[in-house]
Amino acid sequence: MSTAEDTAGGEAEAWGQVTPDAARRLLVAAVEAFAERGYHATTTRDIAGRAGMSPAALYIHYKTKEELLHRISRIGHDKALDILRTAARGEGDATRRLADAVSSFVRWHAGGRTTARVVQYELDSLGPDARAEILALRRQVDAEVRGIVEDGVASGEFDVPDVHGTTIAVLSLCIDVARWFNVDGPQTPDEVGALYADLVLRMVGAKQSPAQT
Amino acid sequence: MSTAEDTAGGEAEAWGQVTPDAARRLLVAAVEAFAERGYHATTTRDIAGRAGMSPAALYIHYKTKEELLHRISRIGHDKALDILRTAARGEGDATRRLADAVSSFVRWHAGGRTTARVVQYELDSLGPDARAEILALRRQVDAEVRGIVEDGVASGEFDVPDVHGTTIAVLSLCIDVARWFNVDGPQTPDEVGALYADLVLRMVGAKQSPAQT
DNA sequence: GGGCACACTAAGCGAGCGCTCAGCTTCGGC
DNA sequence: GCCGAAGCTGAGCGCTCGCTTAGTGTGCCC
Incomplete structure (x- = not known):
């Protein structure tokens, strides 16, 4: 066993466990937005927009921000x-x-x-x-x-x-x-x-x- | 010359250079609030309140947050x-x-x-x-x-x-x-x-x- | 092929935000 | 004793926020 090359790979692959697809896209979009601007400076509209969805769609998959x-x-x-x-x-x-x-x-x-x-x-x-x-x-x-x-x-x-x-x-x-x-x-x-x-x-x-x- | 004991002392003493008094109180209040909650989660009302002033007073001493x-x-x-x-x-x-x-x-x-x-x-x-x-x-x-x-x-x-x-x-x-x-x-x-x-x-x-x- | 569950959108609500402004008080100069 | 400048307040403007709701499109089951 080596030092686990797959632990440090691409950004998105770790989110494979998240389903359905729309929920995962929202999660990845949120990660990017939070990392760029911080949690409080990120709006739900921004997250939904990055995921290619309307602001309301977020609340079908997650209760709150x-x-x-x-x-x-x-x-x-x-x-x-x-x-x-x-x-x-x-x-x-x-x-x-x-x-x-x-x-x-x-x-x-x-x-x-x-x-x-x-x-x-x-x-x-x-x-x-x-x-x-x-x-x-x-x-x-x-x-x-x-x-x-x-x-x-x-x-x-x-x-x-x-x-x-x-x-x-x-x-x-x-x-x-x-x-x-x-x-x-x-x-x-x-x-x-x-x-x-x-x-x-x-x-x-x-x-x-x-x-x- | 030693290792400068006075460099790591109390929290507030470094702000002595800031005048007038009200401007310094606002600055110290802002430091505390930003450190506790982060910049974006801090409101100007919170800063002014900690300094014992009304929200509008902040804008006499500083143009923006x-x-x-x-x-x-x-x-x-x-x-x-x-x-x-x-x-x-x-x-x-x-x-x-x-x-x-x-x-x-x-x-x-x-x-x-x-x-x-x-x-x-x-x-x-x-x-x-x-x-x-x-x-x-x-x-x-x-x-x-x-x-x-x-x-x-x-x-x-x-x-x-x-x-x-x-x-x-x-x-x-x-x-x-x-x-x-x-x-x-x-x-x-x-x-x-x-x-x-x-x-x-x-x-x-x-x-x-x-x-x- | 009719009905229904589900994913999603358009529109917007109430709240709280950063910031402004008219007016009040205080105080030094003369 | 009056005046203007300076410091501050109460009220509130315009905006954007997180989140909700009514309604629409789509596809699956029978």
Whole structure:
């Protein structure tokens, strides 16, 4: 098993599970609009227009504008957690698994920046219940990364004085990629993923580079 | 000269330069509201209410709601740049200066999280002209950090294969503190600043810890 | 081929938005 | 003691927002 090439691919393919077709088109349109302008600056008319429908059509498939954001955030967090779990529970020592986790997580944030932006930065626009649900997923994301770091410390691979603080820093570094990464810029998602995996191994004081697979 | 204790202090003190008093109260109210709810979700009635004034009073001191954001962003970026310049042009080797820059920059993002949130995450809500002005300041911020990294590489203190990418990562790590830091959480701004300075020195492969001042 | 369920549209409602304006109060200059 | 400038308020304008409703077209079942 490799580092899951399919986790960081095209923008739209992750929405295949959403049916019917009109509901998926609206969801994809909402992701694009929210990523470009932010949730509050996006109008339901804009979303419907991007999906090639009238404003009223939105309300056949979703109760409110907030439900759109909730669904996007839920699917996105599920995907993010899936990526990290695949790497965290893969084969290899902690060094290998941390490098895989960071590089695939970063590739997802860079390559699917449109989605990742909404998922990571529009959390505060959700209502209390939806917010609480998403925060629970975030704690699981955190736990996956912390688990790898703790494994590496236990095995003597890593030198980490502050596991909690360092875990936050590693995740923070990955997540912020969604803010600054530019698809038209000089770096590809793969390059940033490789660079960040190396930087993170340095942060945890990894004794050696992971073997190439 | 030390690491500028006064750069990361209380929230409101940085606005002393804004006069008259009513204009400053409105600006501080706007910072709080924007940080809590975001620019687009904040109403001019809310800002004026927090400042203890009627909605119309806002327009005596500021032409539009966007001018408030512009002024906040400008003052905040000036402050951020000032913090980095102080550290970058201070005494000591590159290791010392990078550690100072990161720890003071992080302290500012953590301690003044309200301000930093608006400054770092509401850039897209500005119009094209204001946005361009702020982006120019950001490039200067970037240049200060890259300068230190390049100094360290040239002197042999650092081992950095990708100076450009690593500089972005260092800044990204610091900036994202404004997103996750919780004033009521277990960590103080000073602690996060010290941890992050250490993590960044590891990222650049610094040969030794900086001497304590 | 008649009827009905379903997806969708045109039109628009009530609310709240950014912002304006006429008028009130306060206060320094003379 | 009067005047004009400056700071502020109460009321509200024009607009756009999220969302609703009445009605239309389409296709499937019998």
